[in-house]
Amino acid sequence: MAIEIKAPTFPESVAEGNIATWHKQPGEAVSRDELIVDIETDKVVLEVAAPADGVIAEVKKGEGDIVLSDEVIAIFEEGAAGATTAQPSPVSDEAPQPTEGAVASPAARKLMEENGIELSQVPGTGKNGLVTKEDVVNFIKQSDLSGSSAVAEAPTPTPAPAAPVQSPAISVPMNQEGRLEKRVPMTRLRASIAKRLLSAQHDAAMLTTFNEVNMKPIMDLRAKYKDQFEQTHATKLGFMSFFVKAAVESLKKFPEVNASIDGNDIVYHGYYDVGVAVSSDRGLVVPVLRDSDGMTLADIESTIKEFGSKAREGKLAIEDMQGGTFTITNGGVFGSLMSTPILNPPQTAILGMHKIQERPMAVNGQVEILPMMYLALSYDHRLIDGKEAVQFLVSIKELLEEPAKILLNL
Incomplete structure (x- = not known):
């Protein structure tokens, strides 16, 4: 049928x-x-x-x-009976014929890299000579039947001394000046990211305000309870959960930061769906913590951990990334000391975390070495005035420097 x-x-x-x-x-x-x-x-x-x-x-x-x-x-x-492999082609009895300008699918590239196979060795049966995963599998099987492995036929793992072949995904042609170039199409995700970033800059009056926070109170609290926390909740206690909680409490005080603009209307959201930017091999994605005001620190940490695993495996669902009223991004994991995050439309604000850096600070007339972090809040000035933006960021700073206020809703 x-x-x-x-x-x-x-x-x-x-x-x-x-x-x-x-x-x-x-x-x-x-x-x-x-x-x-x-x-x-x-x-x-x-x-x-x-x-x-x-x-x-x-x-x-x-x-x-x-x-x-x-x-x-x-x-x-x-119910139809099929072959265990794709239907044989005349190539199966002949030496593989390389295809100029051939391109391999992501799954095929990965398999070729794992087995030390060059793109030129594998004939492509896909559209426009595309090398598919099945082409690589068939090539390996044919190599095994002929008495030699694909790895043995391929060049040794030692990098070739010739001009860089770049990636096995595509053969690199010369430009008019005789210099190597590689041209590949943008992935749909990267093209979408580019479009949204341009839209955020063109369609919003974006400004950024900065502050800094003393991370010692949270670091001390985390060091004291991290083992007990992990034993009790089966997840590690990180910093992001504190930032999410501090952001939610501050959003309650400043509803404009949790709002969005729809044409000539302002939409005030009565819920707190906080997006957490996660880096993946395909690009930056922003899964959303739904109703984060009702989540515990453990709920937040375990959900973020799950999002990270899904992002690495390419398993994030569309539903995981829809919506969101506010976003937090952490450039500090890559070593960024300060940056100006770009809005995630239609949201009107985004909080940027950064690297924790020990610096000499003046405390009660004395110089102390403290772990400090710069915070950045980018916001849409069409809706949020500078006063509210600064006060919102100060509120987050105060909550983080006195974490007990988060538990007491102060």
Whole structure:
């Protein structure tokens, strides 16, 4: 029985996606719930699994093609018997023929790197000569059958002394000046990030105010209770949970910072969904802590840990990143001492954390060495006046320097 394989239903915030990788080719046996294709959107990579045992009869959308929500991308034959590998081609009995300008899918690149295989060794069967993961798997199997491994045929792991080949993902042509260049298309996520950043700068009157916070009280509190905290809650006690709590309490005092602009209207949110910027291999993503005012420190830490794991594995769902009324970003994990974070539209403010740096500070007429952190608050001046922005940041500073106030809601 023929079954239409469709792209997932995209939410309103996602208009379209791209076919990233076909993990199964036409004629190849597929088991129920086995991953067959990845679809990349401007927020996440969505996985599509087989609806039953059978084979893919026809692929309607190749790798790199644009797909819309619920669009048919392939025809699946339920119960049909397929080959264990893709249908053989004449190349199987001949030496692989390199393809000039060939490109490999992300899964194929990773497999080639793991096995020491050069792109030029693997013939591509995908659209426009694209080297797929299945092409690499078939190449390895053919190499094993011929009595030598793919690793043995590939150059030794020692870096080649020639001009850099850059990445095995693409052959690098010469420009008009005879110099090496690499041109690759932006991922949908990177293009979306670029568009949103430009929009934030063009459509908002963005200003940034700075302050600094003495992190010693929180560091002392954390050092005293971190072991007991981890034993009790099965998660580590970090700094981000304190910042989230301090931000929420300050947002309650200054509702404009938790609001957004919709045309000529101001939308005041009666909830506190705090986005936490997380770096991934695909770019910066901002999963959201829903109703963070009702979360404990342990809830916040465990949820952020889960978000980090999902981001590294590419498993963040679109629902994880939708909405948000305020954002916190931590450049300090990369060593940034000070920066001006860019707004995350339609939000009107974002808090930037930075590196903790020991500095000599004047305390009651005495010089003390204290762990200090610069804080930055970027805000939309169309809605938030400088006075409110400064007072909001001072409120966060005071709560962090006296963490007991967070527990007492002071």
